[in-house]
Amino acid sequence: MDASTDLASHSHAAHDPHGHEGGHDHHELGFFRKYVFSTDHKVIGIQYAITGLIFLFFGFMLMMLMRWQLAFPGQALPVIGNFIGQLFGPGSMPDGKMGPDFYNSLGAMHGTIMIFLGIVPVAFAAFGNFVVPLQIGAPDMTFPKINMASYQAFFVGGVIMLISFFVPGGAAKGGWTSYTPLAVISDQGPGHHWFWNGQTLWLIGFILLITSSLLGAVNFITTIIQLRAKGLTWMRLPFFVWAQFITAFLLLLAFPPLEAAVVMQLMDRLGATSFFMPTGLVVNGAPLAISGGGSPILWQHLFWFLGHPEVYVLILPGMGIVAEILANNTRKPLWGYKSLVFSGLVLGFLSFIVWAHHMYLTGMGAVVSAFFQTTTVIISIPSVIILSAFFISLWGGSIRFNTPMLFATAFLPMFGIGGLTGIPLAFNSADLYLHDTYYVIAHFHYIVAPGTIFALFAGIYYWFPKATGRRMNEFWGKVHFWPSLICMNVIFLPMFLQGMLSMHRRWYDGGQGWTLANEKVWGLTGFQWNLPISIAAWTMGLAQIPFIINFFWSIKRGEKTDDNPWEATTLEWAAPSPPPHGNFAVTPVAYRGPYEYSLPGRPNDFTMQNEPISESDRRAYEAAAAAHH
Amino acid sequence: MDIPYTTTARPDTGLWNAKIGIWLFLASEVMLFGGLFSAYIFLRLDALPGYWPHGLLNVPVGTMNTAILIASSVTVVLAWAALKMRQFSRYKFYMGITIICGVIFLAVKLLYEWPDKFHHFGAYIRQDRVQKYEQYLGNQYLAERGLEPRYEITGHLHNEAALHDPNIHEYEIQLDQVNADPTNPASDRPHFLPLPKTDKIAHVAKADVQHAEMFVPKHNTFFATYFTVTGLHGLHVLGGVIVFTYFWLPIGANLYKRNPEHLANRVEVAGLFWHFVDLVWIFVFPLFYLL
Numbered sequence: 042m043d044a045s046t047d048l049a050s051h052s053h054a055a056h057d058p059h060g061h062e063g064g065h066d067h068h069e070l071g072f073f074r075k076y077v078f079s080t081d082h083k084v085i086g087i088q089y090a091i092t093g094l095i096f097l098f099f100g101f102m103l104m105m106l107m108r109w110q111l112a113f114p115g116q117a118l119p120v121i122g123n124f125i126g127q128l129f130g131p132g133s134m135p136d137g138k139m140g141p142d143f144y145n146s147l148g149a150m151h152g153t154i155m156i157f158l159g160i161v162p163v164a165f166a167a168f169g170n171f172v173v174p175l176q177i178g179a180p181d182m183t184f185p186k187i188n189m190a191s192y193q194a195f196f197v198g199g200v201i202m203l204i205s206f207f208v209p210g211g212a213a214k215g216g217w218t219s220y221t222p223l224a225v226i227s228d229q230g231p232g233h234h235w236f237w238n239g240q241t242l243w244l245i246g247f248i249l250l251i252t253s254s255l256l257g258a259v260n261f262i263t264t265i266i267q268l269r270a271k272g273l274t275w276m277r278l279p280f281f282v283w284a285q286f287i288t289a290f291l292l293l294l295a296f297p298p299l300e301a302a303v304v305m306q307l308m309d310r311l312g313a314t315s316f317f318m319p320t321g322l323v324v325n326g327a328p329l330a331i332s333g334g335g336s337p338i339l340w341q342h343l344f345w346f347l348g349h350p351e352v353y354v355l356i357l358p359g360m361g362i363v364a365e366i367l368a369n370n371t372r373k374p375l376w377g378y379k380s381l382v383f384s385g386l387v388l389g390f391l392s393f394i395v396w397a398h399h400m401y402l403t404g405m406g407a408v409v410s411a412f413f414q415t416t417t418v419i420i421s422i423p424s425v426i427i428l429s430a431f432f433i434s435l436w437g438g439s440i441r442f443n444t445p446m447l448f449a450t451a452f453l454p455m456f457g458i459g460g461l462t463g464i465p466l467a468f469n470s471a472d473l474y475l476h477d478t479y480y481v482i483a484h485f486h487y488i489v490a491p492g493t494i495f496a497l498f499a500g501i502y503y504w505f506p507k508a509t510g511r512r513m514n515e516f517w518g519k520v521h522f523w524p525s526l527i528c529m530n531v532i533f534l535p536m537f538l539q540g541m542l543s544m545h546r547r548w549y550d551g552g553q554g555w556t557l558a559n560e561k562v563w564g565l566t567g568f569q570w571n572l573p574i575s576i577a578a579w580t581m582g583l584a585q586i587p588f589i590i591n592f593f594w595s596i597k598r599g600e601k602t603d604d605n606p607w608e609a610t611t612l613e614w615a616a617p618s619p620p621p622h623g624n625f626a627v628t629p630v631a632y633r634g635p636y637e638y639s640l641p642g643r644p645n646d647f648t649m650q651n652e653p654i655s656e657s658d659r660r661a662y663e664a665a666a667a668a669h670h
Numbered sequence: 671m672d673i674p675y676t677t678t679a680r681p682d683t684g685l686w687n688a689k690i691g692i693w694l695f696l697a698s699e700v701m702l703f704g705g706l707f708s709a710y711i712f713l714r715l716d717a718l719p720g721y722w723p724h725g726l727l728n729v730p731v732g733t734m735n736t737a738i739l740i741a742s743s744v745t746v747v748l749a750w751a752a753l754k755m756r757q758f759s760r761y762k763f764y765m766g767i768t769i770i771c772g773v774i775f776l777a778v779k780l781l782y783e784w785p786d787k788f789h790h791f792g793a794y795i796r797q798d799r800v801q802k803y804e805q806y807l808g809n810q811y812l813a814e815r816g817l818e819p820r821y822e823i824t825g826h827l828h829n830e831a832a833l834h835d836p837n838i839h840e841y842e843i844q845l846d847q848v849n850a851d852p853t854n855p856a857s858d859r860p861h862f863l864p865l866p867k868t869d870k871i872a873h874v875a876k877a878d879v880q881h882a883e884m885f886v887p888k889h890n891t892f893f894a895t896y897f898t899v900t901g902l903h904g905l906h907v908l909g910g911v912i913v914f915t916y917f918w919l920p921i922g923a924n925l926y927k928r929n930p931e932h933l934a935n936r937v938e939v940a941g942l943f944w945h946f947v948d949l950v951w952i953f954v955f956p957l958f959y960l961l
Contacts, residue, residue: 180671183687255698263690266683267675297698301705305898314887314894316709320718332794332881334721334891339712343705623671 086171152217178270284361371438459487480540808852
C-alpha cells in the first residue's frame with residue numbers, strides 16, 4: 042500500500058499534471074480524470090454521496106415492495122406487480138404475487154444495502170471525505186490515490202450486490218446477518234450456478250466493501266493526525282472530526298474479523314469446508330456430505346464483532362453532523378465539548394465488548410450473558426451524556442429553525458426513543474421475549490432511520506452551499522421534512538406494539554396466521570397495524586420527491602451564497618464555495634476552539650477559528666475564566 | 671498542490687504520513703488474522719475428542735521456512751540501513767536476498783507442502799464400527815492410558831478411483847506408522863522428523879467410513895483452517911515480494927536518484943509490513959505444526 046501511497050503524493054510533487062499552486066504547465070483535466078477517476082477528496086466525497094443516496098433509495102424501494110406483502114399477504118400487487126416480476130425474473134412475483142424466496146431476498150438485501158451501501162458510504166465516506174479535510178484546514182487527504190481506490194472498491198462491491206438480484210435463484214436470502222448454516226446451504230443445488238448465485242456474490246461483494254472501508258479508515262485517521270492546520274490542536278477540533286476519527290477506528294478494527302468470517306463462509310460454500318457447519322447436519326431429510334465439526338456460533342461471534350461497532354459507525358457521524366448544526370443554529374457554543382469527545386471515545390471502546398448481546402438466545406451461558414449485559418448497560422452512559430449535552434446546548438439559544446436545524450433537532454428525540462427502547466433488549470431476560478420481533482426492528486430503525494438518516498439530510502442541506510455555492514430551497518426543504526417526520530413515526534411506533542405481541546420480524550405473511558397477532562391493541566389487531574405502517578412507508582417514499590427535485594434543481598438554480606452562508610465558525614467555511622482543487626487559497630491557521638459563537642465584545646455573533654485573538658477577545662476570555670472560578 | 675509530510679516528519683507527531691498509514695493498516699491486519707486465529711481456537715476447543723489431528727504437518731520443512739522468513743526480515747532491515755547510509759549496491763544485494771527468501775518460502779509451500787498433503791489420505795471410521803478396526807486404531811491401549819480416542823486411519827490411497835467411483839466398496843490404504851503399529855508409543859505423533867510410511871496395507875470398507883478424503887480443506891476443520899490461514903498468509907508474502915521486486919527493479923529503484931530518502935522511507939514501510947507477515951508466521955508455525 043505504501044508504494045501507491047507515496048506514489049500518489051510524490052507524482053504530485055514531481056510532475057503534477059494539475060498543480061495550479063506549483064505554477065508550471067497547468068492544464069484542465071479531462072472529464073474522466075476530473076469526475077470519474079478523481080483523486081480530489083471533494084469529488085470523491087460527492088461520488089460517495091450520490092452513489093450512496095441512490096443505494097439508500099433503492100434499498101427503501103425494496104422495503105416498499107415488502108410492505109405490500111405484509112399488508113396484503115398473498116394478494117397480487119396492482120399496476121406494477123407484473124413488471125416487477127419480469128424485472129426480477131421468473132419465480133420472484135408469479136402473477137404479481139410475491140414469492141417467499143423473493144420476499145426473503147428483499148429482506149436480506151434491504152438490510153445489506155441500507156447499512157453497507159447506503160448509510161456507511163454517505164455518513165462516513167461522503168461527509169468524511171468532503172468535510173473533514175476542509176474542517177482541519179488540509180489541502181486533501183494524505184493518500185489521494187488510496188482514496189480513489191476506496192471509492193472504486195465500494196462501487197464494484199455495490200454493483201456485484203446489484204448483479205446478484207439477476208442471477209438464477211435471485212439475491213441472498215439469509216438475512217443481512219447471513220447466519221450459518223442456512224446461508225451456507227442456501228442458493229445451492231439445482232437451478233443455481235456454483236459461483237453466480239446470490240449468497241456467493243453477497244460474500245464477494247462484501248469483501249470489496251470491507252476493503253473499501255479499510256482503505257478509507259486508514260486515510261481518514263492519518264489525515265486527521267497529520268494534516269491538521271497549524272494551531273488546530275486536538276481539543277480545537279470540531280466534534281464532527283472527532284466523530285469521524287472514532288468511526289474510522291471502529292471500521293479499521295471491527296471489519297477485518299468479518300472479512301475473515303466472510304472468507305471462511307466462502308470456503309464453506311466453494312470448498313465444501315465445515316467452518317460453520319456442525320457435525321450431523323441433516324438437510325431435507327438427508328445428511329450433508331461434509332466433514333462437520335464446525336460451529337454456527339462462530340459465525341455469529343465474528344459477525345457481531347463487526348455488527349455491534351457497526352451500529353456506532355452508523356450513529357457517530359450522525360451525531361457529529363448534528364453537533365455542528367446545533368452549535369451553528371443555536372448561536373452558542375456546544376455544551377460540554379470535552380464530555381462529548383470523551384464520551385465518544387468511551388463509546389468507541391465499549392462498542393467492541395458488547396457484541397454478544399445479539400446472541401443471548403444461543404445459550405452462551407449465564408456468566409457470558411451477564412458480562413455482555415453489564416457492558417451493554419454501561420455503554421448507554423456515554424450515549425446519554427452525548428444526547429444530554431445536545432439537549433442542554435439548545436437551552437437559552439436563539440434558535441434558527443432552517444431546514445438543516447429542523448432535521449438536526451428531530452434527530453434528538455428520535456435517537457432518544459431508539460436508544461431508550463434498546464435498554465430492555467440489553468437485559469437477557471427481557472430479550473428472550475423480544476428477540477427477533479418487530480420490537481427490535483422498531484428499536485434499531487429509530488436509531489438509524491429517523492436518527493442517522495435525518496442527520497444525513499441535515500448535513501446535506503447544511504453543507505450543500507459549500508459543495509455548490511448555492512443553497513437548497515427552504516420551502517421545499519420543509520415540505521420534505523414534516524411528512525418525513527410524521528411518516529417515520531407512523532411506521533415505527535406501531536412496530537413496538539407488534540413486537541410486544543411477539544410478531545416475528547421475518548414472517549412472510551405479516552403475522553396473519555399467528556394467534557397473538559390477531560389480538561387488538563389500540564383499536565387494531567397486530568396484523569391490521571401492517572396497513573397504516575405500509576401506507577406511511579409509501580407516503581414517505583413520495584415525501585422524498587421534493588428532496589430529489591430540490592437537490593438537483595438547486596445545483597443549477599439555487600440561490601447563490603457567499604463562502605459562509607450560515608455564519609459558521611469552523612474552517613471549512615473559510616474556503617471558497619465550491620473549494621478548488623487544493624482547497625484553501627492561503628493555508629489557514631487556527632487560533633481558537635470550534636464553536637465561538639456570541640463571543641462578548643465582537644461585532645458579529647460568530648468568530649471563525651482562523652481569526653486571530655484580539656485584545657477584546659482576551660478580556661472576554663479572562664472574564665469568562667473569572668466567572669467560572 | 672502538495673500534500674505535506676510525505677517524506678519529512680510533522681514536528682508535533684514526529685512521523686511522516688505513510689508510517690502512520692502502515693501502522694494503521696497493520697492494526698487492521700492483526701484483527702484479520704486475529705479473527706482467523708480465534709476461529710482456530712474456537713474450532714479446536716469445540717472439536718470432539720479424537721477429531722482434531724496432531725502432527726500431520728512436516729515439522730523440519732516448517733522449521734526451515736520459519737528460518738527463511740526470519741532471515742528475510744533481517745536482510746530487509748539491512749537493505750533499509752544500506753539506503754540510509756546511501757550505499758545503493760548494498761541495498762540491491764540485501765533486497766535481492768529478501769526477495770529470494772520470499773520466493774523460496776512460497777515455492778516450498780506451493781510446490782512441496784501443499785501438494786504433499788493433497789496426496790495424503792484419511793478415513794474417519796464410524797463410531798459404531800470402530801471395534802472392527804481396533805488393530806489400526808488401538809483405542810483399547812489409548813483408553814488405558816487416558817488418552818484421546820482415535821477414529822482416523824491415515825496413509826496413502828492405493829486405489830484413488832475409490833474416492834469417486836461408487837462401484838468400488840473399499841479403500842486400500844498404505845498405512846502411516848501411527849495406524850500400522852498403534853500401540854507402540856514410538857509410532858505416535860507428533861515427531862520432529864516425519865515417520866516413514868509403512869508397507870502395511872489396510873482395507874477399509876466404505877460402509878464403515880463416516881467421512882474420507884485426501885488432506886484437502888474439506889477433509890476436516892483442521893485442514894480447513896490450515897489451508898485458509900496459510901493461503902491468506904501466502905498471499906501476503908506474495909504481496910510483499912511484488913512490492914520488494916518493484917523497489918529492486920529500475921522502475922522503483924530509480925527513485926533513489928531523485929530522492930534517496932523517499933526510497934528509504936518506502937522500504938521502511940514495506941519492511942514493517944514484511945515483519946508483520948513474518949510475525950504471523952511465528953504464530954502459524956506452532957499452532958499448526960507443533961501443538
